[in-house]
Amino acid sequence: MRRHTFTVVLMAAVLFAGCKGGSSSSTAQAAELKTEDDKTLYALGLMLGGNLSTFHLTPAELQLVSRGLNDAATGQKAQVDLQAYGPKVRDLATARAGAGAAAEKQKSSAFEESSSHEPGAVKTDTSHRVSVAETNANA
Numbered sequence: 001m002r003r004h005t006f007t008v009v010l011m012a013a014v015l016f017a018g019c020k021g022g023s024s025s026s027t028a029q030a031a032e033l034k035t036e037d038d039k040t041l042y043a044l045g046l047m048l049g050g051n052l053s054t055f056h057l058t059p060a061e062l063q064l065v066s067r068g069l070n071d072a073a074t075g076q077k078a079q080v081d082l083q084a085y086g087p088k089v090r091d092l093a094t095a096r097a098g099a100g101a102a103a104e105k106q107k108s109s110a111f112e113e114s115s116s117h118e119p120g121a122v123k124t125d126t127s128h129r130v131s132v133a134e135t136n137a138n139a
Contacts, residue, residue, distance in 0.1 A: 054097045 033039045057065065071078060 054093050056096050 031038070033042055055061070068079075070076070
């Protein structure tokens with residue numbers, strides 16, 4: 001049951017964040033946050049949307065997510081069997097997170113390489129790079 005709840009919450013987060021696309025999005029984005037309820041609902045969107053960074057969704061994927069959220073929120077018939085596709089959400093998140101981690105590792109390798117050429121850079125036993133600056137002992 002816990003796994004199913006996680007999947008449903010994750011799917012809702014994915015679907016909610018997809019609401020940025022579509023014809024009504026310009027109206028929703030232009031709406032000002034006037035009331036406490038407006039601000040609270042916006043915060044809900046931020047919380048749900050924060051769960052989406054793992055997926056690295058394209059605009060087209062966000063549109064699909066939006067359709068699912070809209071169908072679920074309005075009681076429309078689901079276009080897929082959630083029992084079958086719910087677990088696939090976790091698999092997609094895992095795959096996308098792995099791809100994101102690989103991209104970050106590549107960025108860090110590039111930074112490590114560029115910083116290793118700085119004057120005074122030293123590679124430690126733990127593979128950390130540090131720059132040693134000369135200090136004036138009389139200062």
